[in-house]
Amino acid sequence: MLKIKNLKAGIEETKILKGIDLEVNAGEIHAIMGPNGSGKSTLSSVIAGDENYEVESGSIMLNGEDLLEMDPDERAHKGVFLSFQYPVEIPGISVSNFMKAAINEKRKNLGQDPVSAKDLLHKMKEKMELLNMQKGYLSRNMNEGFSGGEKKRNEIFQMAMLEPKLSILDETDSGLDIDALKVVANGVNKLKSKENATIIITHYQRLLNYIVPDFVHVLHDGKIIKSGGKELALELEAKGYEWVIK
Amino acid sequence: MGLLDSIEKYCENHVIKNDAITSFLKEGFPTTKDEEWKYTSLKKIVSDDYVLEEGASDISADEIKKHSLNIGEQIIFINGVLHAKPDIKGLKIEPNVLKNLSYEDPISALNSGLAKNGYSISIDGGVALEKPLEILFLNKYEANSFLQYRNNIIVGENASIKIVENIKNLSNNTVFVNSVTDIDTKKDSFLEINKLQDYSNNERTIDTTNINQEKTSTTTINTLLFGGAFTRNNLNFFQNGVNCESNMNGIVILNNDEVGDNHTYVDHKKENCQSNELYKGIYLGKSKGVFNGKIMVRPDAQKINAFQANNNLLLSDDSSINSKPQLEIYADDVKCSHGCTIGQLDEKALFYLRTRGVSKEDANAILTFAFASEAMDKISIPVLGDRVKSLMEDKLGVNLSI
Ligand SMILES: Nc1ncnc2c1ncn2[C@@H]1O[C@H](COP(=O)(O)OP(=O)(O)O)[C@@H](O)[C@H]1O
Numbered sequence: 145m146l147k148i149k150n151l152k153a154g155i156e157e158t159k160i161l162k163g164i165d166l167e168v169n170a171g172e173i174h175a176i177m178g179p180n181g182s183g184k185s186t187l188s189s190v191i192a193g194d195e196n197y198e199v200e201s202g203s204i205m206l207n208g209e210d211l212l213e214m215d216p217d218e219r220a221h222k223g224v225f226l227s228f229q230y231p232v233e234i235p236g237i238s239v240s241n242f243m244k245a246a247i248n249e250k251r252k253n254l255g256q257d258p259v260s261a262k263d264l265l266h267k268m269k270e271k272m273e274l275l276n277m278q279k280g281y282l283s284r285n286m287n288e289g290f291s292g293g294e295k296k297r298n299e300i301f302q303m304a305m306l307e308p309k310l311s312i313l314d315e316t317d318s319g320l321d322i323d324a325l326k327v328v329a330n331g332v333n334k335l336k337s338k339e340n341a342t343i344i345i346t347h348y349q350r351l352l353n354y355i356v357p358d359f360v361h362v363l364h365d366g367k368i369i370k371s372g373g374k375e376l377a378l379e380l381e382a383k384g385y386e387w388v389i390k
Numbered sequence: 391m392g393l394l395d396s397i398e399k400y401c402e403n404h405v406i407k408n409d410a411i412t413s414f415l416k417e418g419f420p421t422t423k424d425e426e427w428k429y430t431s432l433k434k435i436v437s438d439d440y441v442l443e444e445g446a447s448d449i450s451a452d453e454i455k456k457h458s459l460n461i462g463e464q465i466i467f468i469n470g471v472l473h474a475k476p477d478i479k480g481l482k483i484e485p486n487v488l489k490n491l492s493y494e495d496p497i498s499a500l501n502s503g504l505a506k507n508g509y510s511i512s513i514d515g516g517v518a519l520e521k522p523l524e525i526l527f528l529n530k531y532e533a534n535s536f537l538q539y540r541n542n543i544i545v546g547e548n549a550s551i552k553i554v555e556n557i558k559n560l561s562n563n564t565v566f567v568n569s570v571t572d573i574d575t576k577k578d579s580f581l582e583i584n585k586l587q588d589y590s591n592n593e594r595t596i597d598t599t600n601i602n603q604e605k606t607s608t609t610t611i612n613t614l615l616f617g618g619a620f621t622r623n624n625l626n627f628f629q630n631g632v633n634c635e636s637n638m639n640g641i642v643i644l645n646n647d648e649v650g651d652n653h654t655y656v657d658h659k660k661e662n663c664q665s666n667e668l669y670k671g672i673y674l675g676k677s678k679g680v681f682n683g684k685i686m687v688r689p690d691a692q693k694i695n696a697f698q699a700n701n702n703l704l705l706s707d708d709s710s711i712n713s714k715p716q717l718e719i720y721a722d723d724v725k726c727s728h729g730c731t732i733g734q735l736d737e738k739a740l741f742y743l744r745t746r747g748v749s750k751e752d753a754n755a756i757l758t759f760a761f762a763s764e765a766m767d768k769i770s771i772p773v774l775g776d777r778v779k780s781l782m783e784d785k786l787g788v789n790l791s792i
């Protein structure tokens with residue numbers, strides 16, 4: 145599904161990603177771990193199409209199509225979804241209106257008519273139940289005054305609504321207490337299928353107790369320095385990153 | 391020849407002489423040297439030629455229908471003349487008699503001296519109008535015209551009324567309108583006026599509203615400015631009794647070479663009163679905005695709550711806004727807050743929306759709507775709210791499904 149080859153990217157003069165190779169197939173869950181500042185969020189931003197980052201060389205292909213040629217909204221239409229490490233507050237727009245805009249743009253792109261208010265509400269209710277969310281949530285302004293945990297849950301809610309092919313969850317576990325973590329993990333697991341893939345970015349292994357990855361990669365200083373199976377996460381937890389960085 | 395010469399000639403030909411016009415002719419039109427007109431120049435628009443004796447064309451029933459808002463009751467003025475009015479118990483609607491008109495500055499003196507048309511609305515004490523009242527003003531003049539209206543509204547004790555002013559120029563000729571509305575709101579009354587200013591590029595407007603409030607009255611003016619070559623609004627509130635509430639909300643969205651200037655003044659004269667002011671400005675193209683909000687708190691006006699905010703979004707490199715709060719506070723027990731912001735759309739929020747599949751144009755529009763939403767929420771008439779939304783969409787060139 146996703147093929148990243150020798151990706152080098154940075155911001156202005158600073159090189160951040162220094163040659164990333166990564167292949168993710170449909171049905172797989174990959175975890176990317178690594179210390180703070182190693183480039184994890186940069187990698188997810190570059191995949192999502194953040195124009196603040198300059199791609200120096202390399203390629204990102206999604207199902208044979210060149211993502212780097214596309215605008216962020218086109219990438220979303222192709223099935224890319226990023227759960228932000230720091231979701232943005234947008235005063236003046238409610239969660240339900242935000243969702244309506246996103247769903248309808250997706251439908252427009254597929255040549256479908258706008259969703260009816262009834263169908264939309266029904267689907268939103270269903271996904272809110274899945275994620276154990278409070279009733280009043282839909283009429284609140286997007287992320288405004290949300291707690292850290294609420295923001296993360298709101299990201300997974302959008303993911304559930306948009307049904308992406310490739311989801312990148314950037315530090316979705318930070319800010320969640322253990323109960324919320326279980327709810328979110330349960331949601332992600334329920335949304336998993338043979339057709340979609342997930343990249344989980346985290347620097348703790350605790351989320352991986354609930355969402356079990358097929359592959360674990362260690363990112364350090366803009367490069368993937370080690371890859372392995374799910375046991376690599378446990379090893380990292382026990383021995384620390386110094387053990388792989390050396 | 392210019393407007394000033396035309397006015398002089400008109401007065402000579404009609405042998406018009408009164409204190410107001412003499413005062414105007416002595417001072418002439420204000421220039422940018424005048425503090426009140428510092429950022430808005432009348433120079434160009436008064437150097438054009440206009441006729442003062444207007445020949446007007448008929449306006450068809452279809453045209454009336456097309457421009458009506460259908461929000462409830464309706465008064466229709468065609469070329470300044472009362473054409474239709476509703477029959478409601480306790481509500482008097484008549485042509486204004488235009489006597490004993492006061493003036494403070496040259497522009498209102500000009501109006502007081504020469505105004506020819508206008509309405510007079512009064513609502514009896516204790517009467518609460520159920521449906522909003524639309525005042526539809528349609529003009530179709532056969533030449534470039536300078537027009538002056540003088541209106542008068544009296545809201546009786548404990549009466550309540552909501553009004554929507556809807557003004558349209560249907561001809562291709564330019565109109566320059568200088569109108570003044572004098573309002574008296576009696577004790578315990580409630581008045582809301584919505585000024586729907588969806589002007590076209592051949593409309594030039596100076597609109598002055600003077601509101602005299604008696605005790606425990608609540609008056610709200612919502613200014614919805616969506617176009618027009620040149621618009622200057624003056625809102626002047628005088629709180630003459632205790633426990634008054636004065637609310638001013640504004641949404642301004644301008645494009646191309648449009649100029650929009652909102653001047654507001656609240657004179658807190660008595661204690662225990664409040665004023666709330668929220669103006670949101672959105673500027674595209676080469677449009678130019680001015681906001682000037684003056685709040686005066688007199689020595690006797692203790693326990694005053696005055697809130698003012700003016701937030702602006704510049705959506706193009708060539709648009710501009712001059713925003714100026716002016717506070718003069720002579721009482722000590724006063725809560726007064728004001729804030730002015732000028733900015734662009736938040737890049738992070740734009741990216742966030744786009745990662746959810748929303749196109750650049752729509753993401754811009756959604757964030758612009760979000761910016762205006764706080765002021766849009768103040769519109770209490772649902773049909774008008776819908777109209778404002780579609781006017782905003784037109785201005786931004788989008789069709790949002792939210
Ligand atoms: N927008 C930016 N401007 C400047 N430096 C940045 C920016 N984004 C990331 N960096 C730098 O790139 C490095 C990697 O950051 P990031 O991708 O956020 O790491 P991680 O998510 O692994 O903690 C850090 O040194 C960070 O300071």
Ligand SMILES: [Mg+2]
Nearest residue numbers: 184185229315
């Ligand atoms: Mg990060």
